[in-house]
Amino acid sequence: MSTRPQPTTAELYGQYVMPTYARFPLALARGEGVRVWDEDGRAYLDFTSGIAVNALGHAHPALREALASQAATLVHTSNLYLTRPQAELARRLTGFVGTPGKVFFCNSGAEANEGLYKLARKHGAPRGRHEIVTLEGSFHGRTLGGIAATGQLKVKLGFGPPVGGFLNVPARIECVENAVNGKTAAIMVEPIQGEGGVRPLAAEFLRALRTLCDEHGLLLIYDEVQCGLGRTGHWCGWQAAGAADAVPDAVSWAKGIGGGFPLGAFWARETFADLLGPGTHGTTYGGSPLACAAANAVFDTIEKEDLLAAARARGTQLREAAAGLPLVREVRGAGLLLGVEVEDFAPVEGEEGTPALRLTKRLMAAGLLVVPAGEQTIRLLPPLNVSADECDEAIQILRDVLSAAESSSGVPAA
Numbered sequence: 001m002s003t004r005p006q007p008t009t010a011e012l013y014g015q016y017v018m019p020t021y022a023r024f025p026l027a028l029a030r031g032e033g034v035r036v037w038d039e040d041g042r043a044y045l046d047f048t049s050g051i052a053v054n055a056l057g058h059a060h061p062a063l064r065e066a067l068a069s070q071a072a073t074l075v076h077t078s079n080l081y082l083t084r085p086q087a088e089l090a091r092r093l094t095g096f097v098g099t100p101g102k103v104f105f106c107n108s109g110a111e112a113n114e115g116l117y118k119l120a121r122k123h124g125a126p127r128g129r130h131e132i133v134t135l136e137g138s139f140h141g142r143t144l145g146g147i148a149a150t151g152q153l154k155v156k157l158g159f160g161p162p163v164g165g166f167l168n169v170p171a172r173i174e175c176v177e178n179a180v181n182g183k184t185a186a187i188m189v190e191p192i193q194g195e196g197g198v199r200p201l202a203a204e205f206l207r208a209l210r211t212l213c214d215e216h217g218l219l220l221i222y223d224e225v226q227c228g229l230g231r232t233g234h235w236c237g238w239q240a241a242g243a244a245d246a247v248p249d250a251v252s253w254a255k256g257i258g259g260g261f262p263l264g265a266f267w268a269r270e271t272f273a274d275l276l277g278p279g280t281h282g283t284t285y286g287g288s289p290l291a292c293a294a295a296n297a298v299f300d301t302i303e304k305e306d307l308l309a310a311a312r313a314r315g316t317q318l319r320e321a322a323a324g325l326p327l328v329r330e331v332r333g334a335g336l337l338l339g340v341e342v343e344d345f346a347p348v349e350g351e352e353g354t355p356a357l358r359l360t361k362r363l364m365a366a367g368l369l370v371v372p373a374g375e376q377t378i379r380l381l382p383p384l385n386v387s388a389d390e391c392d393e394a395i396q397i398l399r400d401v402l403s404a405a406e407s408s409s410g411v412p413a414a
């Protein structure tokens with residue numbers, strides 16, 4: 001009997017999985033806490049958390065237990081019926097905003113934002129308004145609506161005429177004011193831009209947007225898919241940005257909400273919470289009892305283990321340590337949503353890509369996983385329960401790799 005060698009995971013991807021991502025050639029097999037292991041058994045410190053998703057790290061007992069017990073009880077019912085985990089999660093999310101309102105559940109960030117575009121249009125329709133003003137440098141997802149909303153040319157290229165009704169303007173109040181016209185229904189921003197390079201919006205800017213929306217009867221929408229629900233050490237990204245008083249009319253969430261189990265949601269203030277009535281919006285899977293049980297377990301754990309305070313403390317530790325490292329130009333963000341911007345450095349032979357990408361690859365070779373954001377910024381996004389020692393370990397790897405880059409001596413030995 002011939003025993004032909006099995007194709008590698010990378011070979012199977014090459015043949016069968018669409019090349020939509022610039023993937024790293026690293027096949028991950030398992031994870032525990034802040035660590036993941038590749039198929040060869042090599043360990044890495046995971047400071048990506050699946051891009052701000054695994055709030056409790058990998059294989060957390062509370063999440064495992066919630067998923068296993070809900071899976072043995074009721075996985076899915078459709079949204080024609082009521083389930084307790086969804087009802088409780090909606091109450092909890094509304095509590096995080098701290099203002100009366102209601103929640104719609106879906107499956108991802110882009111889908112949550114799509115619901116908000118519809119909410120904005122429904123709100124504007126009686127006055128003939130449908131336009132949504134968004135910011136340059138923003139990221140709102142990969143659907144056709146999402147790429148129209150996103151203020152970055154690279155996501156739009158090759159996809160034909162953009163969905164109408166979106167204006168991307170510079171993040172300055174006079175630019176937003178100029179963009180608002182008789183057709184505007186809403187202004188939508190990320191209080192801390194994530195993909196755009198971890199750029200917090202100024203608190204005064206958020207407050208000025210709130211005032212502008214009040215003056216013109218527009219919805220103020222925050223996309224908190226990346227910066228919401230604890231990542232910044234606060235439940236709400238606008239609180240982390242210093243604008244707790246600039247409460248929005250609607251918010252989208254995803255990423256960290258299910259701790260890795262896919263779930264998205266959006267909330268609207270009471271006044272607008274019934275705009276999407278029966279038959280106007282929906283999804284088959286959104287808010288399944290399984291997904292909501294996962295999210296409830298994530299929030300129970302964050303509360304029980306005081307992980308908002310922990311995220312703030314570890315964020316300060318990382319920020320202060322990273323600011324003193326070679327080649328580091330600036331550290332931005334809040335809590336454990338941190339962007340480290342670096343100077344350009346010389347590529348070694350055969351190395352390609354932006355400084356952020358080259359640095360990410362060198363860090364990976366040295367055992368630390370991070371995510372690039374923009375050309376010269378890497379994101380540090382460890383789980384909210386990362387320890388002080390694990391942060392020290394990550395900083396040591398960063399220091400070694402950046403020192404080597406500074407002296408152009410290439411990748412230090414792992």
Ligand SMILES: Cc1ncc(COP(=O)(O)O)c(C=O)c1O
Nearest residue numbers: 108109110139140141194225226
């Ligand atoms: C701010 C923001 N909005 C929307 C999205 C899209 O979310 P998803 O990838 O779950 O569709 C992302 C994803 O990175 C995001 O960071």
